[in-house]
Amino acid sequence: MFSFPLFVYFLMFIVIISGSLITVANKIQNNTKSLNIPFHHAWFSTFLMFISELISLPLYYIIYDTKKEEDPKKEENKNKKKIKMLQLSLPPLLDFIGSTLMTFGLIFLPGSIYQMFRGSLIIITFLMSLFYLKNKHNINHYFGITFTVIGLILVGLAAFITSKDKLHNDSILGIILIVVAQFFSAFQYIYEENIMKNYICHPMQCIGYEGLFGTLISSFLIFIFYFIKCTNGKRITEQFCNLDNKGIWRVENIFFAFNQIFNNKILILLLFLYCFGITIYNITGVSITKYTTATTRAVVDTIRTFIIWVYFLMPFNQGNVREKFNLIQFTGFILLIIGNLIYNEIIGFNLNNNENHFNEEKYISLSQDDENEKNTIDDSDNSTILVKN
Numbered sequence: 216m217f218s219f220p221l222f223v224y225f226l227m228f229i230v231i232i233s234g235s236l237i238t239v240a241n242k243i244q245n246n247t248k249s250l251n252i253p254f255h256h257a258w259f260s261t262f263l264m265f266i267s268e269l270i271s272l273p274l275y276y277i278i279y280d281t282k283k284e285e286d287p288k289k290e291e292n293k294n295k296k297k298i299k300m301l302q303l304s305l306p307p308l309l310d311f312i313g314s315t316l317m318t319f320g321l322i323f324l325p326g327s328i329y330q331m332f333r334g335s336l337i338i339i340t341f342l343m344s345l346f347y348l349k350n351k352h353n354i355n356h357y358f359g360i361t362f363t364v365i366g367l368i369l370v371g372l373a374a375f376i377t378s379k380d381k382l383h384n385d386s387i388l389g390i391i392l393i394v395v396a397q398f399f400s401a402f403q404y405i406y407e408e409n410i411m412k413n414y415i416c417h418p419m420q421c422i423g424y425e426g427l428f429g430t431l432i433s434s435f436l437i438f439i440f441y442f443i444k445c446t447n448g449k450r451i452t453e454q455f456c457n458l459d460n461k462g463i464w465r466v467e468n469i470f471f472a473f474n475q476i477f478n479n480k481i482l483i484l485l486l487f488l489y490c491f492g493i494t495i496y497n498i499t500g501v502s503i504t505k506y507t508t509a510t511t512r513a514v515v516d517t518i519r520t521f522i523i524w525v526y527f528l529m530p531f532n533q534g535n536v537r538e539k540f541n542l543i544q545f546t547g548f549i550l551l552i553i554g555n556l557i558y559n560e561i562i563g564f565n566l567n568n569n570e571n572h573f574n575e576e577k578y579i580s581l582s583q584d585d586e587n588e589k590n591t592i593d594d595s596d597n598s599t600i601l602v603k604n
Contacts, residue, residue, distance in 0.1 A: 219506075219507065219559070219560075223503070223506050223507065224559075226499045226502050226503050226506075227503060227515045227559070229495060229496075229499040230496060230499045230500050230503060230512070230515055230516060230519075231515065231516075231518045231519050231522060232522070233492045233493075233495040233496035233499065234492070234496050234516055234519040235519040235522040235523050235526070236488055236489075236491075236492035236496075237489055237492040237493055237496060238519065238523050239523060239526055239527075240485045240486075240488040240489040240492065241260065241489055242523075242527075243485055244482060244485040244486065244489065247479065247481055247482055247485065248479075249475035249476070249478050249479035249482055250460050250474065250475055250478055251460070252458055252459070252460060252475070254472075254475055254476075254479075254482055255457045255458075256457055256467065256468075256469075256472045257318055257457075257467075258433070258436065258437050258440055258466065258467040259437060259467060259469055259472045260489070261311070261314060261433050262430070262433040262434065262437055262469075263486065263489065263490055263493075264429070264493050265307060265425075265426050265429030265430040265432075265433050266426065266430055266490070267426070267489075267490040267491075267493035267494045267497075268307075268422050268423065268425055268426025268429060268493065268494065268497050269423060269426030269427050269429075269430050270423075270426070270490075270494050271419045271420075271422040271423035271426060271494060271497070271498055272419070272420070272422075272423025272424065272426065272427060273423075274419060274423075275417060275419035275420050275423055278419075279417065279419075284417055285297075285415050285417075287415065292415045295413060295414055295415045296413060296414050296415070297414070297415055298410065298414040298415055298416040298420075300424055302410065302414070303410070303416075303421060303424035303425055303428065304424075304428040305406060306403050306406055306407055306421075306425045307425045307426070307428045307429030307432060308428070308432065309399045309400070309402055309403040309406070310399075310400070310403055310425075310429065311429065311432055311433065312396075312399050313396045313397070313399035313400040313403065314396075316392045316393070316395055316396035316399065317329075317333075317392070317393060317396045318455065319389075319392050319455070320389045320390070320391075320392035320393040320396060321389070321393075321454065323386055323388050323389030323392070324386055324389035324390065324393065328371060328375055328386070328389075328390070329389070329393060330367075330370070330371050330374070330520070331367060331368055331370070331371020331372065331375075332371075332390055332393040332394060332397075333367075333393060333397065334363075334364055334367035334368065334371070334517070335393075335394055335397045336397040336400055336401055336513055337360055337363060337364060337367075337510070337513050337514055337517065338360070338364060339397050339398055339401040340401040340404050340405065340509050340510050340513045341356075341360055341510045341513075343401050343402065343405045343509075344405060344408070344508055344509055344510050347405055348405060348408060348409065348508075348509075350508055350510070354563075355557050355558060355560050355563040356510070356558055358554075358557050358558075358563065359514065359554045359555065359556075359557035359558025359559070359563070360510075360514065360554065360558060361554070362550050362551070362553050362554030362557060363514055363517055363550070363551055363554030363555060363558065364554075365547075365550050365554075366517075366547045366548060366549070366550030366551030366552075366553075366554055367517060367520070367547065367551060368547070369543055369544065369546055369547030369550065370520065370524075370544050370547035370548060370551070371547075372543065372547075373541045373543035373544035373547060374541075374544060376543070401509075401513075404504065404509035404510075404512060404513060405509050407421065407501055407504050407509065408504045408508060408509040411501065411504050411505040412505075418498055418501040418502045418505055419498055421501050422494075422497045422498055422501055425497075437467045437469050438469075440465065440466035440467035441465060441466075441467060441468055441469060441470070442465075443465060443466040444463060444464060444465055445464035445465065445466065446464070447464055452464050457471075459471040460474075500512055500516070503515065511558070511559065514554070514555055514558045514559075515555060515559070517551055517554075517555065518551065518552065518555055520548070520551065521548040521551060521552065524538055524544070524548065528540060
């Protein structure tokens with residue numbers, strides 16, 4: 216049974232593939248050396264992330280007829296408020312705070328435990344959508360989330376059991392930081408859903424302005440971070456700062472980052488794939504939020520963990536990036552996939568159409584707008600076909 220139109224499942228597929236591309240490119244670039252030093256630039260990567268989102272803004276104005284897209288009389292825009300640019304400044308701030316907390320949390324936690332507690336994003340987003348947005352959930356959603364969360368826990372535990380990672384005294388602090396970070400990420404998802412459902416705002420417009428504000432924030436910070444030097448020999452320095460070719464540790468060194476990039480063609484390719492993936496991932500992710508819910512987006516995004524795991528199982532991967540097959544981990548991924556299939560009502564309990572999360576009225580109005588435009592085009596010899604979302 217399919218509770219969504221096929222184009223929504225296509226968006227989900229694109230989110231999974233582009234999200235996997237981002238993680239794979241990021242992991243490989245972190246293990247790539249240039250000028251004899253690994254490319255470890257977390258803050259610079261955040262800056263590139265916002266630049267990649269900013270690209271959506273000119274694309275939106277080039278591709279779409281903005282007067283028609285933002286016309287309050289348009290069927291899709293009825294009963295919606297006009298968006299103010301400053302309203303889109305909050306998501307990048309939430310994203311930046313959440314990412315920063317996760318960066319600190321990873322210092323105190325093994326990677327496997329870090330990934331496992333990131334799964335709390337689904338639960339937090341689900342609860343926020345239930346109590347804040349008043350979204351209705353059916354039995355498929357409850358079972359789907361349960362299977363997905365259990366799957367993520369098994370995947371994290373399996374990785375922890377089979378690795379040499381150990382918990383230490385600071386691990387509780389790390390767990391708290393990761394969980395708190397998920398509240399910021401969940402609120403970002405919920406806020407974006409509220410924007411998509413109640414304001415006249417195209418997904419590309421939303422992502423573009425988020426990228427604009429995020430670029431301004433991160434540009435200012437990485438400039439400040441260049442002048443903050445770190446003490447060599449400390450664990451937090453190795454995790455939080457980066458080393459340049461002069462042996463100096465800084466919180467971020469954007470000049471050395473560019474120097475490394477232009478001295479390694481592989482890095483240029485990896486960063487291009489990373490930026491391309493970010494642009495596509497965010498546009499399609501917000502589109503999923505627009506037509507379904509923020510929780511659906513969070514649940515679907517977990518599938519990329521499986522894609523990434525399969526990729527790094529492949530024999531062409533060498534060294535630390537190569538994964539080993541683990542039955543417990545595989546079981547966790549099976550539960551994760553089953554959870555997604557149940558949540559999105561591909562399998563599960565047969566329910567009435569009005570019990571799913573698809574915004575049917577929006578889809579119908581979208582179809583009506585396309586039909587009206589088609590009729591207009593047929594009546595005009597010099598019309599141009601506009602791309603419609």
